[in-house]
């Protein structure tokens with residue numbers, strides 16, 4: 001029996017700005033099982049980071065507001081109702097997060113050893129000596145050579161990849177049940193990206209941590225995620241297992257994302273697909289399908305009514321009018337077909 | 343590190359030499375001379391004798407040569423031209439001590455209060471403590487120091503009769519001038535710290551600390567404070583130097599025999615030796631405190647520490 005560790009129900013987040021209310025997240029639902037990896041995918045500005053921060057209660061209120069009716073349940077406990085004290089233990093011990101830019105996410109005036117030891121002291125109540133021992137162990141675990149010396153280094157003495165390893169060590173130091181990785185490899189170059197992803201995969205097995213992986217690049221999640229959730233303009237437009245999304249996705253936006261992943265099997269020449277247009281302004285109310293202004297298959301109904309959720313399997317569902325019985329039959333784009341036999 | 347310091351000290355002396363030379367020639371190009379104030383009353387012969395004695399009748403370049411020789415061979419800056427018999431160095435040190443005492447008190451209090459207010463303001467951004475601090479800071483910047491001084495004198499001496507208006511000697515003489523002087527530093531540091539803290543608070547590493555479960559108080563204490571105060575150290579340099587030269591206005595209003603007061607009189611009197619002595623003293627303090635601040639910055643900021651090693 002799989003155990004649900006996190007449930008997010010109808011999460012809605014707005015930012016109150018001078019220009020108006022920015023409705024960044026507009027009713028997102030998902031579950032996370034113990035030890036599983038869920039990918040949140042979507043282009044810049046679709047609300048991935050806001051969702052992640054909302055789960056950790058890291059959004060600054062105000063300007064942010066988590067709307068009434070939103071629910072975030074961790075292990076049966078209401079995260080939105082946690083006291084300040086409970087939040088301090090929740091963060092770091094139950095759930096932790098690594099950020100996009102390792103160059104700026106470590107404190108420049110503190111040794112990396114002290115930064116790792118800080119959470120060990122808070123949560124595991126270790127004294128300085130024990131914490132230092134543990135910090136060295138953690139650095140070795142994330143494959144940082146010369147760990148004994150390295151704990152005395154300052155962040156600026158490490159490369160980007162090394163710093164991200166340190167961030168991972170900090171995040172995993174107290175054995176959290178959930179690790180949120182917000183674009184953990186976006187700021188790194190390609191070879192380092194692969195190393196960091198491998199490391200995460202390895203550690204995930206070892207620590208049995210569930211991971212929420214945030215990314216705008218489906219290529220990153222291809223052999224990592226168990227489930228994928230595609231987001232657009234603060235909503236989930238399609239979700240499914242990795243295979244369902246890669247081989248059987250039915251939402252035009254998912255198709256666009258998949259088509260823009262560089263592929264090894266296209267024979268050289270073909271240009272990379274790029275989706276035209278920009279996402280809708282999140283201040284304005286959205287009428288109809290949020291993707292309609294950029295969708296090749298847009299129909300009249302798409303401009304008027306919000307598409308309902310269609311379930312294709314227990315795990316696979318999407319919101320698109322093309323699934324309606326009266327809609328014209330539409331095939332998956334040619335680039336995406338025949339992927340399997342490659 | 344050692345090499346770096348030696349290099350810095352080398353530059354320091356070069357800078358001082360250039361300043362000294364420039365001042366010397368600029369000073370001599372201002373019309374008037376040390377006897378101008380009594381020129382009309384003096385018989386011609388006495389004036390010429392006086393010029394002869396101090397070498398003022400020689401070409402400027404020759405005077406400059408003699409001046410350098412005295413400094414480098416005897417470390418002697420000469421005597422005041424206005425008050426013959428008073429060596430320049432002694433006069434400067436005597437008055438600088440007075441200015442220094444007052445200036446140090448004012449800077450210490452000003453910086454401490456300013457930093458605290460700045461942090462409080464930033465952490466309460468756009469709420470009343472912030473508005474209050476910014477109001478004080480704006481007053482500190484815009485209200486001229488002599489008005490603050492006059493106001494203090496009026497309240498504490500005329501009305502309450504608690505403190506002396508004027509003079510120098512006891513600790514109680516320093517209270518009003520210190521308060522008047524520290525307003526400026528309070529304003530400067532409060533605004534500076536506020537903007538630094540606001541900047542640091544939005545850094546990713548603060549989010550990391552929060553995500554680790556560090557309590558809000560410790561986030562400020564361990565992560566915000568150090569990073570926000572670092573840049574504040576750099577503006578300390580010129581202010582430390584300013585301590586000893588004193589505030590002319592404050593010294594004049596409160597009748598304090600500090601260096602600022604004497605410097606301005608020396609310029610009015612064309613007291614060449616005093617002017618150049620004081621200028622060099624001020625310049626030396628300035629570059630020296632800048633060096634100290636840079637070294638200090640290296641101690642607190644690990645990023646700088648390493649580049650110094652190279």
Ligand SMILES: Nc1ncnc2c1ncn2[C@@H]1O[C@H](COP(=O)(O)OP(=O)(O)OP(=O)(O)O)[C@@H](O)[C@H]1O
Pocket residue numbers: 015016017022024042043044045046047048049050051063216282
């Ligand atoms: N503090 C804020 N004030 C106002 N609007 C905000 C704020 N933070 C985020 N937003 C808005 O919320 C929307 C979602 O932002 P979010 O950072 O979640 O995007 P993202 O999916 O993580 O994109 P990226 O790939 O660029 O990280 C954006 O349109 C942004 O303009």
Ligand code: SF4
Pocket residue numbers: 251252253289290291292293295296297298299302307319320321322
């Ligand atoms: S609902 Fe209409 S506009 Fe939206 S994705 Fe489907 S076809 Fe395109």
Ligand SMILES: [Mg+2]
Pocket residue numbers: 048049050182
């Ligand atoms: Mg983001």
